Amino acid sequence: MLTSIFFIAVMLVGVPIGLCLCLSGIVYIFSSGDNILTQSYPTQMFAGVDSYGLIAIPLFILIGEIMNSGGITRRLVDLSMAFIGSVKGGLAYVNVLANMLVSSIIGSATAQVAIMSQVMVPEMEKQGYDKTFAAGLTVYGGMLGPIIPPSVMFVVFSVLAQVAVGDMLIAGILPGVLLTLIFFALIAAMGVVYNYPRSEHRTLRQRASTVLSASPTLLIPIVIVGSILGGLANPTEAAAVGAVSAVIVGKYVTREFDLRTLPQILLRSAIYSAIVLFLVAAAAVFSWLLIYGKVPQTVAAWIQTVAKDPISFLLLVNVILLVIGTVIDGIPGLIMTAPILLPIATEVYHIDPRHFGVVIVINLVLGLMSPPVGLSFFVASAVTGAKPGKMFLVTFPFFVASCVALVLLSLFPALSLGLLK
Template sequence: MLTSLFFLAVMFIGVPIGICLCLAGMFYIWDSGNPLLFQSFPMQMFGGVDSYGLIAIPLFILIGEIMNGGGITRRLVELSMAFIGSVKGGLAYVNILANALVSSIIGSATAQVAIMSQVMVPQMEKQGYDKTFAAGLTVYGGMLGPIIPPSVMFVVYSVLAQVAVGDMLIAGILPGILLTVLFFVLIALMGLVYEYPRSERRTLRQRARSVAVCSPTLLIPIVIVGSILSGLANPTEAAAVGAVASALVGRYVTKEFRFSQIPEMLVRSGIYSAIVLFLVAAAAVFSWILIFGKVPQATAAWVQTVAKDPVTFMLLSNVILLVIGTVIDGIPGLIMTVPILLPIATEVYGIDPRHFGVVVVVNLVLGLMSPPVGLSFFVAAAVTGAKPGKMFIVTLPFFLVCCVALVLLSIFPWLSLGLLK
C-alpha cells in the first residue's frame, strides 16, 4: 500500500514514468526490510531488455525517420488519392487510407499524427473542409499506427507477455483493417448529413500515372509485412530489410533522401529508442516487485468476484484500460497494466495472450484520443493550430466507433487471431 502511494506521489509531481517505476521498486525493497533484494535490482533491469525482439524497435523508428525524410509519405497520400477517385468526402477517405498505408511503416500514433497533420490538414482545408474536423480525423487515422504492423507497442507487449513478436504483429492486421472499414462507413454516413466536398476530378490517365509513380513506395510495407507473414524473416530481420528498402526507395525512387542524412536520423532514432528501452527495463523491475508483493493474486481474487466469464472480464478490462489510457501514454500504460491483468486473463479465464494484447493496445491507443489528456489531439493542435477540445467534440462519432470496435475485438477472438490459425 505504501509503495502504491509513493509511486502515485512521485508520478503526480511530474517525475518521468520510467524513473517512477525504479524509485517505487527501491522504496518497496527499503520498506520490506530486506536490503539483499537491492542486489537483484540491476539484474532485473538488464533482464528486461535482454531480448532479441527489442532490436526491432530502433529499426522501426529508423524506418519512420527515413520515410519522412525521403518524401515517401507524400507519395503514399498521392497513391491513396488515385485509388479513391472523385467522390463525396474523397479527401476524408484519403486521409484514413493514407494513414493506414503509412501505419504499415511508422508504427507510432503520435509520430504519425505529427507527420500526417502536416500533409493532410492543409490539403483538406484548401478543398473546403473545416480545419478542426480535418485535424481530428487525422488523429483517428493516426490511431492505426500502433495497430497495423509494424508496431512498437506490440513489440513491447511481446516482451512483457513473453509471446512471439511476429504473432503479435500479425494479430494487429485484422483489427487495423476493421477500424479502417468502420471509419470508411462512418465517413459515408456522416456524408449524408454534412456536405463534404468532392475530391478533385482526375482522368483515368492521371490516376494511372499516379499509381505508376507512387507504387514503388509500397515496396516498404510489402517487404516488412510480407516477409513476416511468409516466414522468410522474423520481425527484427524484416525491420532491418525494411530500413534498407526505405533508404533505397527514398534515394533512387522519390530522390528526396540523401545518405548524408543518416547520421542525424540515427541520433534521433537512438534517443527515442533509449527512452523506450529504459521504460522496458523499468517495467521488468516493476513486474518483479508486483509478483514479489503478490499483487496479481490479490487483483485476481477481486476481479473474480466481479467478472464471472471471459467476456465480462474483457469488458471490465476495457473500462480499466481506457481510463488508464486517458492519463498515461501507451507504453507506460502497458508497463503498468500487463503484469497485473495478463496473468488473470490467461490463468483464470483462459484468454489467449495474443488476443488480450490486441485489446490492451487498442484500448491504450484510444486513450491517446480521450480527455482529460488526449495527447494525440495536442500533437495535432501544435501542428495545425486547431483547438484540442473542439477536435474531440467534432470527431466524437469516431470515438464511439472505436468503442464499438473494442467490444467486437473483446467478444470475438478470431478478429485478432484469424491470421494465426
C-alpha cells in the same frame, strides 16, 4: 490521493505530461517516506527504456523522416487518392487509408501521428477542412500503427504471453481492417452532415499513372512485414532493413532523397525519439509506483469477484484498461497489466491468449487518444498547433466508434483469430 491531486493540478497548469508523471512519482515517494524508493527512482526510469525492442522506435521514426524527404509518404497518399476517387469527404478517406498503408511501415502510433500530421493536415486545410478536425482524424488514423504489422506492442505481448510473434502480428490484420471500415462509415455519415468537400477529380488514366508510379513504394512495407512474418528478422532488425529500403527507394526510385539532408533527418529523428522515449521512461516510473502500491493486484482480485463469464470479464477489462491507458503509455501499460490479467483470462475464463492480446493492445492504444493525457493528441498538437482538448471534442465520434470496434472484438474472437485458423 495526494499524488492524484498533484498530477491533475500540474497537468492543468500546462506542465508537459512526461514531467507530470515524473513529478507525481516524486510526490508519492516523499509522501510514503520510503528511502528505498528514492534510491530506486533513477534506476527504474532507466530500466523503462533499457529494452532492445525499443530501438525499433527511433528506427521507425527514421523511416518516416526518410519517407517524407524521399517523397515516399506523398506517393502513398497519392496512391490512396487514386483508390478513393473524387467523393464527398475524399481527403478524409485518404487520411485513414494512407495511415493504414503507412502503418505497415512505422508500427508506432505516436511516431505515425507525428509523420502523418506533417503530410495530411496541411493538405486537408488547403481543401477547406478544419485544421483541428484534420489533426484529430490523423490521430485516430494513427491507432492503426500498433495494430497492423509491424507492431512493437504485439511483439512485447507475445514475449509476455509466450505465444508466437507471427501469430500475434497476423491477429492484428483483421482488427486493423475492421477499424478502417468503421472509420470509413463514420466519415461517410459525417460528410453528409457537415458537407465535407470533394477531393480533386482524376481521370481513369491519371489514376492508373499514379498507381504505376507509386507502387514501388510498397516495397518498404513488403520488406518490413515480410521479413517479420517470414521469421527472417525481429521487428528491430526489420526496422533497420526498412530504413535502408527507404533510402534505396527514395534515392533510386522516386529520385527525391538527397543524402546531404541525412544529418538534418537524423537530428529530427533523434528529437522525436527523445520525446517519445522520455514519455516511456516517465510512464515506467509511474507504473512501477502503481505496482509498489499494489494497485493492479487489488484490481485483479476485484475482477474475479465481479466477472462471472468470459464476456463480462472482457468488457470489465476494457473499462479498466481504458482508464489505465489514459495515464500510462502503451508499452509500460502492457508490461504492467498483462502479467496480472493474462493468467486470469487464460486459466479462469479460458480465453485464447492471442485474442486477449489483441483486445488489451487496442484498448491501451485507445487510451493514447483519451483524456486526461491523450498522448497522441499532444504529439499532433506539437506538429500542427491545434489544441489537444479541442481535437478530442471535434473527433469524439471516432472515439465512440473505436469503443464499438473494441466491444465487437471482445464479443467475437473470430475477428482477431480468423486468419489463424
